[in-house]
Amino acid sequence: MTAYDELMAFQRETEALGQIAGRLGWDQETMMPAHATPQRAEEHGAMANILHARRIDPRIGDWLAAAEPADAVATANLRHIRRSFERTAKVPAALAAELAKTTSLAHRVWAQARADEDVAAFLPMLEKVVALRREEATAIAGDAAPYDALLDDYESGATGASLSAMFDALRPRLVALRAAILDRPAPAQLSGTYDDAAQLALSEKLAAVFGYSLDQGRIDKAVHPFSSGSGLDVRITTRTTPTDPFNCFYSTIHEVGHATYEQGIDAAHLLTPIGQGVSMGVHESQSRIYENQLGRCRAFTGWLYGQMRDQFGDFGIADEDAFYATVNRVSAGFIRTEADEVQYNLHVLLRFDLERALMAGDLAVADLEAAWNDRFKADFGYAVDKPSDGVLQDVHWSEGLFGYFPTYTLGNVYAGCLHEALRKALPDLDDQLAKGDAGPATAWLREAVQQYGGLRTPVETIGHATGAAPSEGPLLDYLEEKFSGIYGL
Structure with a gap:
């Protein structure tokens, strides 16, 4: 196998795990029992840890250095993998896991606060989410605007x-x-x-x-x-x-x-x-x-x-x-x-x-x-x-x-x-x-x-x-x- 083939085989498993993580979120919104929130938060955190470790695996850097794209598809795949690798490597694994766990918990707090018309009940959790996302954005952005680092996650190239x-x-x-x-x-x-x-x-x-x-x-x-x-x-x-x-x-x-x-x-x-x-x-x-x-x-x-x-x-x-x-x-x-x-x-x-x-x-x-x-x-x-x-x-x-x-x-x-x-x-x-x-x-x-x-x-x-x-x-x-x-x- 070429370096590109090895990288894509590894990436395929990462993409599959990402789909599983997404299915956890779908289930949480549609069918999950109401009292399962604490366990689901742990599950989200565990998946985030696994995905984060895969996305910064040192072998990715080696494969990227050695891979020679044969066509436009391979070039695009490498562009996405390189961007994710460089971005994810800047975020400590503990921070990624804490974000996944906190946002899973925050979602339920928000839903209850919304039902109760109680902003004060949600603000402490939102404060944690904002602080964690600001920490993540600062780690990624370096000297650039932190908000642009977050925006780039959803719309590459936008500021x-x-x-x-x-x-x-x-x-x-x-x-x-x-x-x-x-x-x-x-x-x-x-x-x-x-x-x-x-x-x-x-x-x-x-x-x-x-x-x-x-x-x-x-x-x-x-x-x-x-x-x-x-x-x-x-x-x-x-x-x-x-x-x-x-x-x-x-x-x-x-x-x-x-x-x-x-x-x-x-x-x-x-x-x-x-x-x-x-x-x-x-x-x-x-x-x-x-x-x-x-x-x-x-x-x-x-x-x-x-x-x-x-x-x-x-x-x-x-x-x-x-x-x-x-x-x-x-x-x-x-x-x-x-x-x-x-x-x-x-x-x-x-x-x-x-x-x-x-x-x-x-x-x-x-x-x-x-x-x-x-x-x-x-x-x-x-x-x-x-x-x-x-x-x-x-x-x-x-x-x-x-x-x-x-x-x-x-x-x-x-x-x-x-x-x-x-x-x-x-x-x-x-x-x-x-x-x-x-x-x-x-x-x-x-x-x-x-x-x-x-x-x-x-x-x-x-x-x-x-x-x-x-x-x-x-x-x-x-x-x-x-x-x-x-x-x-």
């Missing part, structure tokens, strides 16, 4: 400064569009209640429409919908709310976007470094284009209207046009995951600024709730009513996922670029979507983006698919055109 420039360009047009829309009469909203089992049945149909294979996956319920796994085992979760079936349907479509990305990667890359999505921004581009540009467009909502009438009977919306407006209704709200396309990114920008301040030491954890509430009032014009609608609403910080939030908006930007290219490639797309056929759209995405996994860098991935460098312009143009039409602006 806080580069994203700030992009977000600063987004904010004025988003704020102006939001103000213009909220000055107009709002479309009707759904009323009544919708059976949970019926929601899940239509949700499963939607998953199939968008290309999700249940032969290599499953759909379960969770408080916070997510996708987990890659290759031949990619699982998603959704949630049901009796008065809001859109929450279930669009959570499902969103997670299907993530899952079909993983299922769509070339099988030759299974259990290799490039056999998974290249970054969270690119991942989010898939979930957002499925959920919004495809799932909320006029053609597809016309088909969905008929499906809902079949499932629930007359639910009070007069026709397909009215239903399209209802699906895309812009209204005041607190929850990021339930926000409309216009306001969603404003939620993300709030979190981006706050977590950068936390990591820089400019904002104390004890002051986080007040800072959140002040910023929310300034951005949205009304006050947070309770912690579960404010600082406790997201799971991410309890899990130590600092640097993750900005990839949501970056994913929206990427989705805007991909949608522009998709429309040019498939001029009859609306005719297909009106029949409930998302196959051509998902096939284009599989061909242009998904099959390559981590072969290219994030920016290169979008550039290869669209023929242009990523920019916020297509997203803003799309939003202004769409919502101007709906609201008669």
Whole structure:
């Protein structure tokens, strides 16, 4: 065996163990007994120790020095392994294990605090998570900004400064569009209640429409919908709310976007470094284009209207046009995951600024709730009513996922670029979507983006698919055109 072959054989086992660790997290969110938390925290810590030891094994350095890539695939695999090896080697094993254990415990503390509307119960644990992540970031970053080290874990090559420039360009047009829309009469909203089992049945149909294979996956319920796994085992979760079936349907479509990305990667890359999505921004581009540009467009909502009438009977919306407006209704709200396309990114920008301040030491954890509430009032014009609608609403910080939030908006930007290219490639797309056929759209995405996994860098991935460098312009143009039409602006 060559050095490259030996390295890839070792890496395959590491990737397999990483999948097992991910399955522990999936189980914790969906099926784990409530009182198993302390043991699961130990299990997470043990897996983190094993994975950390493998990722800094001295043989990796030797193999990397000797390996000679024969093609673009080998070059990309080596790039990912080298980046992980150099990054992981900077983090002490004890710190990695403590982070895994603490975030496992913090998740349950957050969930209970959220249920109890008790911020104070969560803050001591969040203080520990922030301190540990700041220690890790400092170890990795050296002389660079600690936050950038965390961000690079989710979006290789991105920096806080580069994203700030992009977000600063987004904010004025988003704020102006939001103000213009909220000055107009709002479309009707759904009323009544919708059976949970019926929601899940239509949700499963939607998953199939968008290309999700249940032969290599499953759909379960969770408080916070997510996708987990890659290759031949990619699982998603959704949630049901009796008065809001859109929450279930669009959570499902969103997670299907993530899952079909993983299922769509070339099988030759299974259990290799490039056999998974290249970054969270690119991942989010898939979930957002499925959920919004495809799932909320006029053609597809016309088909969905008929499906809902079949499932629930007359639910009070007069026709397909009215239903399209209802699906895309812009209204005041607190929850990021339930926000409309216009306001969603404003939620993300709030979190981006706050977590950068936390990591820089400019904002104390004890002051986080007040800072959140002040910023929310300034951005949205009304006050947070309770912690579960404010600082406790997201799971991410309890899990130590600092640097993750900005990839949501970056994913929206990427989705805007991909949608522009998709429309040019498939001029009859609306005719297909009106029949409930998302196959051509998902096939284009599989061909242009998904099959390559981590072969290219994030920016290169979008550039290869669209023929242009990523920019916020297509997203803003799309939003202004769409919502101007709906609201008669």
